[in-house]
Every structure is written in structure tokens, then in C-alpha cells.
Amino acid sequence: MKHVPKACMMTIKSMTRMAMQLKVLMEPNPAERHANILYLEKALHSARSVFLVMPKYGRGDVFDLVGSCSPDDFTGVDEAVAMSVIKPVLSALSHLHARGIAHRDIKSENILVDYQKDETTGAVTVNGVKLIDFDRCCCVGQVGPTDTAGSLGFVSPETMMNNLTDQTTADVWSSACVLIELVMGRHWFNETWLNIYIPGVHDDRGGPSLPQKSGATRLPSEAR
Numbered sequence: 546m547k548h549v550p551k552a553c554m555m556t557i558k559s560m561t562r563m564a565m566q567l568k569v570l571m572e573p574n575p576a577e578r579h580a581n582i583l584y585l586e587k588a589l590h591s592a593r594s595v596f597l598v599m600p601k602y603g604r605g606d607v608f609d610l611v612g613s614c615s616p617d618d619f620t621g622v623d624e625a626v627a628m629s630v631i632k633p634v635l636s637a638l639s640h641l642h643a644r645g646i647a648h649r650d651i652k653s654e655n656i657l658v659d660y661q662k663d664e665t666t667g668a669v670t671v672n673g674v675k676l677i678d679f680d681r682c683c684c685v686g687q688v689g690p691t692d693t694a695g696s697l698g699f700v701s702p703e704t705m706m707n708n709l710t711d712q713t714t715a716d717v718w719s720s721a722c723v724l725i726e727l728v729m730g731r732h733w734f735n736e737t738w739l740n741i742y743i744p745g746v747h748d749d750r751g752g753p754s755l756p757q758k759s760g761a762t763r764l765p766s767e768a769r
Contacts, residue, residue: 547597549680554595563595566679569646570597577644581637583657583675602675604660607653607723611731613662614669618731626669627727630658631720633674638716642685647712649681649694651719653726685712698722698739705742 554560570585572578589596605613607630614622621627634656641648659673681694691707693700701718703709726734 546599549595549597551590551593551595562680562683565682565684566597569641569679569682570599579637579640581633581674581676582640583677599677602659603657603673605658607656607658607727608731610658610660610669611653611726613660614667615730619733621726621728621730621733622669624728626671627724629671630656630674630727631724634676634720634723637676638713638720641682642713642716645685647683647685648676648679648716649683649712650678650696650699651676651716651723652696652699653723654678656723683712688712695719697742698726698734700742 549563554563567585567588570582571588572584578584583599583602586598586600589598604610610626610630611621612618614620614626622630634651638648638651655676655678657675657677658671659675661670661672662668663670683692683694690703690709693704693707693709695701695704695715699719699722701709701715704715709715722738725738729738
């Protein structure tokens with residue numbers, strides 16, 4: 546369940562984002578739904594809050610998967626495992642983009658994975674993948690280049706420079722960043738890739754407007 550205080554929806558921009566999120570995640574036509582998107586079961590509200598109720602899915606997200614395959618964080622997953630994760634993500638994005646919708650916050654923490662790990666051999670089998678967290682999604686072409694969204698380590702250069710004209714291309718860039726973390730592992734991603742964005746940032750997963758060091762720490766999904 547996702548809790549959104551109504552106090553956070555006091556502007557036209559925030560209300561438009563919530564309406565867009567509900568439009569995508571409460572698609573009533575089963576034929577228009579995609580197998581790799583986690584849709585809402587229901588949306589509830591009280592005087593002060595909105596509650597988005599989603600089914601529980603999988604064993605964790607991509608961040609958890611990479612950590613499970615490499616307890617010391619110095620290696621990534623096998624190529625076959627990486628492809629079994631990223632292909633469904635790209636399929637879901639193709640579905641959204643064909644309908645004029647951009648996700649705008651693709652990252653490892655926003656991709657749930659149903660997987661099994663053989664504790665004896667270490668072999669991982671991916672049974673399913675679901676894309677989540679559509680609170681920044683938009684209709685393509687209906688937001689300006691200065692309306693930025695995304696997370697450090699995954700956000701596209703054009704987004705950071707306020708020069709993005711096609712939001713779907715940012716989704717593709719972010720998907721490639723997820724693949725990088727899958728293949729290279731957490732340590733390389735945090736110590737090398739994030740430094741390409743902002744020197745000195747290691748464990749920061751905020752938006753492109755954050756200061757160089759926020760002190761945020763990435764946590765496993767069950768601890769968030």
C-alpha cells in the first residue's frame with residue numbers, strides 16, 4: 546500500500562500527476578494491461594490521505610536481486626539473469642510509449658522481481674518482473690524540458706540539463722542504467738557510475754536537483 550498525504554496534492558501540478566498515475570494503474574480494459582506492470586487493486590481516501598492498494602509481488606526489487614547474488618556487492622548477476630529482467634522492463638516501456646505515456650523514474654528500486662535462488666549452487670531463476678511507482682509518469686509532449694524527474698544514477702543527461710524534448714528517450718537511458726547495475730554490481734555502480742553524475746556522491750538516490758551529498762542510504766526493500 547502506498548500512502549499519499551492530501552497535503553502533498555495542493556497544486557494543479559501534483560493533482561495532475563496523481564490523476565495520471567491513477568489513469569495508468571487503474572486501466573479498466575484487461576486487453577490494454579501489460580503483464581509487466583503492477584496495477585492497482587483499488588484506491589481509497591480519507592479526509593487527509595489517499596491510499597493506493599497494490600498486490601504484493603515478488604521477492605524484492607532489482608537492488609535486492611543484485612545484493613542476493615553478490616553479498617559483497619562486488620559482482621553483478623549472470624548475463625542470462627540480467628536479460629531475463631531487462632527484457633520485460635523494455636516490453637512494459639514499449640507498451641507505455643506506444644500509448645503516449647512515459648514513466649520518468651525507471652530505476653532498480655522501481656522494478657520488482659519474482660525470483661528463486663538455489664542456495665547450494667547460487668543459480669537464480671527469474672519468474673516474473675513488474676514495473677512500479679508511476680507517480681512521475683506523464684503524457685509524452687505535455688511537460689516542458691524544465692519539468693524534471695528521475696533519480697541520480699539513472700536520470701538522463703538531457704533531463705539534468707533541462708533539455709529533454711522526448712520523455713520516452715529518458716526511460717530508455719534509465720533502463721540501460723538498470724542493466725549496468727545488474728551486470729556490474731552495486732559497488733561499481735555506487736563508486737564509479739554515480740561519480741559520473743556528481744563527483745563525491747555514492748549512496749544518493751534522489752532527484753536531479755539534490756545537493757552533492759544528501760546522506761541518504763540505499764536500503765533493501767523490506768527496510769524502506
